[in-house]
Amino acid sequence: QKEVEQNSGPLSVPEGAIASLNCTYSDRGSQSFFWYRQYSGKSPELIMFIYSNGDKEDGRFTAQLNKASQYVSLLIRDSQPSDSATYLCAVKGLTGGGNKLTFGTGTQLKVEL
Amino acid sequence: DTEVTQTPKHLVMGMTNKKSLKCEQHMGHRAMYWYKQKAKKPPELMFVYSYEKLSINESVPSRFSPECPNSSLLNLHLHALQPEDSALYLCASSQALRGAGGELFFGEGSRLTVL
Numbered sequence: 682q683k684e685v686e687q688n689s690g691p692l693s694v695p696e697g698a699i700a701s702l703n704c705t706y707s708d709r710g711s712q713s714f715f716w717y718r719q720y721s722g723k724s725p726e727l728i729m730f731i732y733s734n735g736d737k738e739d740g741r742f743t744a745q746l747n748k749a750s751q752y753v754s755l756l757i758r759d760s761q762p763s764d765s766a767t768y769l770c771a772v773k774g775l776t777g778g779g780n781k782l783t784f785g786t787g788t789q790l791k792v793e794l
Numbered sequence: 795d796t797e798v799t800q801t802p803k804h805l806v807m808g809m810t811n812k813k814s815l816k817c818e819q820h821m822g823h824r825a826m827y828w829y830k831q832k833a834k835k836p837p838e839l840m841f842v843y844s845y846e847k848l849s850i851n852e853s854v855p856s857r858f859s860p861e862c863p864n865s866s867l868l869n870l871h872l873h874a875l876q877p878e879d880s881a882l883y884l885c886a887s888s889q890a891l892r893g894a895g896g897e898l899f900f901g902e903g904s905r906l907t908v909l
Binding site for chain 1: 825827835836837838839842844849850882884888890891894895896897898899900901902903
């Protein structure tokens with residue numbers, strides 16, 4: 682079982698719709714959960730982080746965490762063509778003094794006009 | 795603008811060359827990272843430094859040699875690389891936290907081509 686799993690996509694949504702991206706993780710001791718956006722040829726850019734169960738909203742983005750189910754998700758409301766990118770879920774546990782960040786394989790999102 | 799600066803942005807080297815990648819951050823972070831990323835793959839952790847000490851080495855071949863001269867600088871020395879080492883090398887920094895927190899901030903990356 683992979684440590685962090687994501688559906689690779691592509692996930693296609695029409696402009697203005699809600700995009701829902703999902704991620705599961707295997708280490709129950711994981712403490713911190715991050716969503717990064719990566720455009721082709723660019724470096725990952727942090728868009729959301731969440732540490733506690735529940736929802737966290739920031740503008741058009743909402744991160745959801747369910748530690749019991751080992752599940753984290755990202756909702757993008759009012760999707761725009763500029764949101765088209767690969768979204769990487771990343772998880773930090775206690776390995777390596779708490780400094781090891783493990784990435785999922787990423788989900789490619791395409792927002793269509 | 796990223797607060798993690800990597801140089802050079804592009805590097806082409808032969809298999810017998812010795813070169814270095816450099817990374818600098820001024821956010822007061824005490825954890826610094828090297829990741830390697832191949833096309834259409836996620837970043838793959840190579841090394842982590844915490845308080846200038848190497849805390850994680852993900853079984854990286856010795857032709858890659860990291861160095862952390864001080865809390866703001868991180869180098870990756872390259873020697874006798876193979877063409878399959880061609881990739882985007884990403885530096886990142888974060889607060890060094892054991893518990894929740896410590897989001898990583900990435901530099902723009904150094905794109906390495908080994909001929």
